[in-house]
Amino acid sequence: MAPTSASPPTSHSVQVLSRPVTFQFALDPNAQHRILLAKCAGARRYTVNHHLARVKANLEARSTERDVLSESGDPCEVPTPSLSWAAFSFINEFNAWKNGESEDSPVNEDGTRGLAWCHDLPGDVFECASVDAARALENFSASRRGKRTGAPDGFPRFQAKGKVMPSFRLRNRATSGQAPSSQSIRFSDPSHLRLPRFGPVKLFGPTRKVRRMIDAGRFHVYSATLTQRAGRWTVSLTGVAAELHQAERSRTNRHAVPVGVDRGIISLCVCADANGVPFESFEGVKTLKQAQASLKAANQALARTTPRSQGRQRARARLAKTHRKVANTRRHLVHQASRALVDRAQVLVIEDLNVAGMVRNRHLAKSISDAAMGELSRQILYKARWHGVEVRVVDRYFPSSKTCSGCGEVRNDLDLSTRTYSCGACGLVIDRDLNAAINLARWRPKESSAVTLVVPTRVLLLSTA
Ligand SMILES: [Zn+2]
Structure with a gap:
């Protein structure tokens, strides 16, 4: 910890x-x-479910008592005390329970008390699971008190085998x-x-x-x-x-002019500097499209199998493996692109795209997930911090695609299918993504707001796929 x-x-x-x-x-x-890996994963589910069941029973008991008391008009306190949801209380409670030291510990056939199977497993599995259960409940409670942004968190789900x-x-x-x-x-x-x-x-x-x-x-x-x-x-x-070595953090051979990074749907990203010079482009992560045929075949094979048969298990494993390959290839390409950008540019300008909102658009979802847009900016942000590169995040309403990089004219009739930008005012004809990248590179933070250097709090090399 x-x-x-x-x-x-x-x-x-x-x-x-x-x-x-x-x-x-x-x-x-x-x-x-x-065998041990599977047992540990099972023990984690068991522990989380143990805590959730206790808390749920306690909440329900208190709620019922409160209803009864309010009907009878009795202003007394609810008789059942509330449970502590703190991680250390969960750890202590579960340790006592599994070691047969608490009143409600399970009783085995031979008369001994406690969980007999838990001694073969590392004790940390139970303690970390208790911490996770406490955190999930804390999020639930914070969300209920309106202390968390985003969609409201419901009561944490019970961990079903095969579902998690x-x-x-x-x-x-x-x-x-x-x-x-x-x-x-x-x-x-x-x-x-x-x-x-x-x-x-x-x-x-x-x-x-x-x-x-x-x-x-x-x-x-x-x-x-x-x-x-x-x-x-x-x-x-x-x-x-x-931290990385100072020589790496203050490299002098990087491109000094700000570089705009336009994350696209056709290409993974198109980059250009503020002088309008194309910088570097990375081909689209079309792995999903390429794997579409094998995914389709695997899906069809799965559909032909009988439920709960061995064949279905094999078909499901084959489908999962295809998905895993797609995710791995995608992650690899995004890592290569983000590293190359951080290595070669001193200032990167990226757009704060509402990726979650765009994925909700059914027609775009597949291409956007394929282009791994959210993952690319996440990686650029944390790698930039490591390597001493400045990142400017442009707000998502900046018309980077609609503005002409030649004369500054803004076109309001540009839809996503138009791949070439042609300006009616100055006659410029330019690739749509390149035009957007140049506009991004030229973006300057407003006087009032300082340069945004976002430091990510969570740094993981896992893919979001
Ligand atoms: Zn123009």
Whole structure:
């Protein structure tokens, strides 16, 4: 868990760790690990449901009592006390309950009390699940009090097997100043990650970078989250890293003129600088379209199977695998584009697109999800902060597409299907996205509002797909 103190932690090599980073790897678990992984994910669901059921019963009991009391006109207090929803109360309550120390602990066939199966699993699974349940309830309660923006959060959903993604979290039982070799989550060799109760688990992919950062005291792992997506287990190591080297943060060979980034539907993004010079463009992430045929085949194969048959399981796995491939390719391309932009430009200007609103437009949804628009700006924002690049976020009502980059004339009759901008005033004919990118690059923040440099609070390398 992240320390609550205001000053950032320091590592064993006295590096200040202030940059939240997540590394993700695919796992290659053996048969024993697979069983343990499934058990841990089940234990997490069990724990969350335990807390939700207790709170729900308590709320209902109090509500009934309140109704009865108000009918009888008795101003007495409700007899059932309210439950504490704090994470530490949940942890303490569940520990006592599962260890057979509380009054309502389950009784086993042999007369012993407590959960017999919980001793084979890392205790952290239960504690982290209790923290998650407390957080979900806190969001629910804040939303009810009007303290949260966005759509109202209902009572947290019960975690049904097969409906929620199998996942659980383990904390690294170590302080950031502790030597890496004595931490509970650590690399035992280049291809194995040691986890509590699991022992070394094999990983896919190169781990050299993260291992070197840990050994040099430039990265400290707070927790490992294990998740099963489309049949494959992955581990996300979340923690804090040292800032990038000063030479990287103040590179002088970057393009000094502001670069506008127009995230498009045909291309992933088209870029140009304020002088009207095309900067760099990245082809559209058309992976979904390309995979459309195989997705269709997989969907049809699934539709032909009998419910609850082995064939249906296989067909469902095949469909999930196709979706996973699409998401992985998309994420890879977006990472490449965002990194290239941050490497080559000193000032980036992006539009604050209402991506969630646009995806709700049924006709555009598929192309927009495919173009990974929201993910691109998220990555540009956090990478820019790491590399010392300035990002200006233009408000979404700025007419970047409708303005002529030649004379400043604004056309109000431009629809999305028009791919070429032609100006009636000065006769300029230019690619629509390039025109928008030039206008973005020339955008200046208003006198009243300072330059917007948005620092993302959540930094994850996960795709939003
Ligand atoms: Zn013009």
